[in-house]
Amino acid sequence: MAHPATTDLLVVGCGIAGLSAAVSALQEGRSVTLLERSDPADFGGNTRWTEAYMRMKNDSEIADDFEEAFARNSGWNLDPNLVVEAAGPSAHWPAWVRAHPFPDPELIARFADQAPPTIAWLKSFGLRFEPQPIYLLTQNTARIAAQGGGLALIERLMQEAVTLGAQVLYRTTAIDLLRDEAGAVQGVLATGPDGKRQRIAARATVLASGGYEGNPEMLTHYLGATRARHIRPVARGGYYNRGEGIRMALAAGAAPAGEYGSYHAEPVDPRSRLPEAVIFIWPYGVLLNRHGRRFIDEAEGTADATYDNVTRAIADQTDGIAWVIFDGRVDDIPQWRRSIRSDIPPLEAPTLDGLLVQLDGLDSAAATETIAAYNLACAEDQPYEPLRLDGNAAAMLAPPKSNWARRIERPPFRVFPIVSANCFTFGGLKVNTDAQVLDMDGRVIAGLYAAGETVGIYNNVYVGSTSVLRGAVFGRLAGLHAARTT
Incomplete structure (x- = not known):
């Protein structure tokens, strides 16, 4: 009409x-x-x-x-x-x-x-x-x-x-x-x-x-x-x-x-019902796919400059999911919880093995191997400065980690799942x-x-x-x- x-x-x-x-x-x-x-x-x-x-x-x-x-x-x-x-x-x-x-x-x-x-x-x-x-x-x-x-x-x-x-x-x-x-x-x-x-x-x-x-x-x-x-x-x-x-x-x-x-991609917690339940702690840990392998440089630049590409890379992984694994050393970062807007807390365990077994679908044996290799590659030869690019690199890895590369070794061990959300095309x-x-x-x-x-x-x-x-x-x-x- x-x-x-x-x-x-x-x-x-x-x-x-x-x-x-x-x-x-x-x-x-x-x-x-x-x-x-x-x-x-x-x-x-x-x-x-x-x-x-x-x-x-x-x-x-x-x-x-x-x-x-x-x-x-x-x-x-x-x-x-x-x-x-x-x-x-x-x-x-x-x-x-x-x-x-x-x-x-x-x-x-x-x-x-x-x-x-x-x-x-x-x-x-x-x-x-x-x-x-x-x-x-x-x-x-x-x-x-x-x-x-x-x-x-x-x-x-x-x-x-x-x-x-x-x-x-x-x-x-x-x-x-x-x-x-x-x-x-x-x-x-x-x-x-x-x-x-x-x-x-x-x-x-x-x-x-x-x-x-x-x-x-x-x-x-x-x-x-x-x-x-x-x-x-x-x-x-x-x-x-x-x-x-x-x-x-x-x-x-x-x-x-x-x-x-x-599209404009944001890394979100798939468990949360909140809008824009973003997880931006990944530059201070390692990102693993379902096969327990790293797939991108987590800290090529600051998170606000690189998260589009990082999050689109997560979408390209098997089942479109990754996990960021980090440890108690994150408590050295002022107000680190501000970078997380999920209402669901991370999974946590006193040991790395205890953490990995909680992750359904992750190859935990490969993940253990990946984190061990990452720890060995962390030089930690410069002052750790989490709020600016500090040059602490794990350069011998493929892919490397260009900044904030610190060994994952201090309890508690924590993990968030991350999927790619589409803000707009x-x-x-x-x-x-x-x-x-x-x-x-x-x-x-x-x-x-x-x-x-x-x-x-x-x-x-x-x-x-x-x-x-x-x-x-x-x-x-x-x-x-x-x-x-x-």
């Missing part, structure tokens, strides 16, 4: 990206309709569950390494011709550069430039941002956080949206784009709470419906069967993100961007600096915008503490541009 009226802006998704778009357009005097797959108690996707860390020195300055970090993680084996072309003015870029899946420098520069004014805008609603302790024991960049986390952000923005007159349709899922004869997007085809289809007309549409971490079919398609079956969303909000926004845009000719075969849509979706030739698809996880800007390793900020910045840009030009 047809929706009764044409809205100025239709926003698909009610996380930080969608709500930022909606409120920005409402403040410009436009009518807005929001679609949300969940019921009212669960709205907000992943934003509801995150602490909303942001890569900023304070609420008016981005971190010094902000743009550099994106440049380091702009993709694999980039064509030098691309780099040369992208160094010039974007008005002169050929079509293949405009539509390339890498995070282009103008897009990241706009992101960096608009982060402070976006935070100032959020503060105008009474929201607060300031430094706060992070669960990681080390930090490789500056961070602030939203007080009250992502939940505070979406609840306040939803309140503002409703006050300004937004129509919110819960338990409603967009399944396809409506387009005119020239190809301009004019709304969506959606299913409502009763499962019946309805056409919702709009002068502009913002896709802010997340990635595809909640869709096993898309995960298998893009990440491969082995990885897909071993990973799960890090929190309940991820189960609502099933990729329809990305799919319908790609079907309409949108250019893909970001690394479709990868990297693959998404290519947008320009106004968050307009581009087609495969780098041209704007009229009437279509994207923001948040639905946009692809990540490759290689996640640029930490930028995802919520990405949603707010590009959501706001989308809402303002749509309100002022349609």
Whole structure:
């Protein structure tokens, strides 16, 4: 059936990206309709569950390494011709550069430039941002956080949206784009709470419906069967993100961007029911797979700089699980328990043998052999400094351990299981600096915008503490541009 009226802006998704778009357009005097797959108690996707860390020195300055970090993680084996072309003015870029899946420098520069004014805008609603302790024991960049986390952000923005007159349709899922004869997007085809289809007309549409971490079919398609079956969303909000926004845009000719075969990974305790039950103590012990073997350098860098790759490596192990084994010497590390957010305590024993026999499915004989070889390789020839890279290496092992290599010998012996959780997928849509979706030739698809996880800007390793900020910045840009030009 047809929706009764044409809205100025239709926003698909009610996380930080969608709500930022909606409120920005409402403040410009436009009518807005929001679609949300969940019921009212669960709205907000992943934003509801995150602490909303942001890569900023304070609420008016981005971190010094902000743009550099994106440049380091702009993709694999980039064509030098691309780099040369992208160094010039974007008005002169050929079509293949405009539509390339890498995070282009103008897009990241706009992101960096608009982060402070976006935070100032959020503060105008009474929201607060300031430094706060992070669960990681080390930090490789500056961070602030939203007080009250992502939940505070979406609840306040939803309140503002409703006050300004937004129509919110819960338990409603967009399944396809409506387009005119020239190809301009004019709304969506959606299913409502009763499962019946309805056409919702709009002068502009913002896709802010997340990635595809909640869709096993898309995960298998893009990440491969082995990885897909071993990973799960890090929190309940991820189960609502099933990729329809990305799919319908790609079907309409949108250019893909970001690394479709990868995702932002976090190491979690599979026994815990808590959202984001992370285990970050592994740099100070050894990681063993089911075969009782080490499979990665546990301390190539600080945990906050390497956990994406480490956790994806865990997903690639047999059954997608590993165990971090450490001993009583961890008590020398100040506040080490801060790096663990599981509500389930580690298994513990007074002897290593007593610990290993508790681990169902682990080859305990091989594990004993592996730890003995590790202990022999630990030189411990430099001062142990757990809060910075200390150079204490077990270099003769394959793989080596580059820092914090200390023998596992002091009771009590402890272990946590770890699996890889999927915070969000990297693959998404290519947008320009106004968050307009581009087609495969780098041209704007009229009437279509994207923001948040639905946009692809990540490759290689996640640029930490930028995802919520990405949603707010590009959501706001989308809402303002749509309100002022349609």
